[in-house]
Amino acid sequence: MIIRNLGRVDYLPTYAAMQEFTSQRGLQPSLEQPDELWICEHPPVFTQGLAGKAEHIVLPGLIPVVQTNRGGQVTFHGPGQVVAYPLINLKLAGYFVKEYVYRIEEAVIRTLLYFGVTGHRVAGAPGIYVRLNDPNGHAPLEQRPTKQVGASEEGGTVTAPLTPRFTGLGKIAALGIKVSRNCTYHGVSLNVAMDLEPYSRINPCGYSGLQTVDLSTIGVAVGWAEAADILSQKLTTYLAP
Numbered sequence: 001m002i003i004r005n006l007g008r009v010d011y012l013p014t015y016a017a018m019q020e021f022t023s024q025r026g027l028q029p030s031l032e033q034p035d036e037l038w039i040c041e042h043p044p045v046f047t048q049g050l051a052g053k054a055e056h057i058v059l060p061g062l063i064p065v066v067q068t069n070r071g072g073q074v075t076f077h078g079p080g081q082v083v084a085y086p087l088i089n090l091k092l093a094g095y096f097v098k099e100y101v102y103r104i105e106e107a108v109i110r111t112l113l114y115f116g117v118t119g120h121r122v123a124g125a126p127g128i129y130v131r132l133n134d135p136n137g138h139a140p141l142e143q144r145p146t147k148q149v150g151a152s153e154e155g156g157t158v159t160a161p162l163t164p165r166f167t168g169l170g171k172i173a174a175l176g177i178k179v180s181r182n183c184t185y186h187g188v189s190l191n192v193a194m195d196l197e198p199y200s201r202i203n204p205c206g207y208s209g210l211q212t213v214d215l216s217t218i219g220v221a222v223g224w225a226e227a228a229d230i231l232s233q234k235l236t237t238y239l240a241p
Helices: 010-021 097-114 197-203 224-238
Strands: 002-006 036-041 045-047 063-068 075-077 081-087 120-122 125-131 149-151 157-159 169-180 183-191
Touching: 002 224, 010 036, 010 063, 010 081, 010 183, 036 224, 081 224, 097 120, 097 125, 097 169, 097 183, 097 224
Parallel strands: 002 036, 045 063
Antiparallel strands: 036 081, 045 075, 081 183, 120 125, 125 169, 149 157, 169 183
């Protein structure tokens, strides 16, 4: 995988470049270009996913709102946040979308662990969360993904619907992806040392009252470049074929 550190770049041209890169893949299988990982940060921008609802953007003010074709709802990007865009051919990588999402989340969890923080998954809510009162503790969450099974009318088993619960948690990494002809774009953002105020202007990822945090908020002093480097390493490892 080729890693490209783009620095601080505007969102719209980066989005367009991802689409163009992906549109060219698979056209000549014998000349398939290597997977790439783009690392960057963006000036302040709200991005809305395909499932996004206008009511979740409460007070955007002067911050632009961009409609995208990724999954999910609204989120915020801004300086002090590491944004990672894996551009991967899943067919060649040998795994499917569900595992791809799991691998991205695992890379974020391992990045946080490098800095002494325990990241958690929450059932029904993609992304990574931390305990606000114990970001270093290792006890598993009650809200973690589990196989909740109930009886069906036919006597078999069905998976119970999951309602995300965020009590005592802050979201530190957001995930939104697009897959086109087995190739991925968009990706994941990790909050390092940001101005978090814009999150109060939206319902992050469509959840009213969901608190958003960064590494700085929970007492981890790390620069953007170091966080970007570690996240790049972990993504390269966990997204390998």
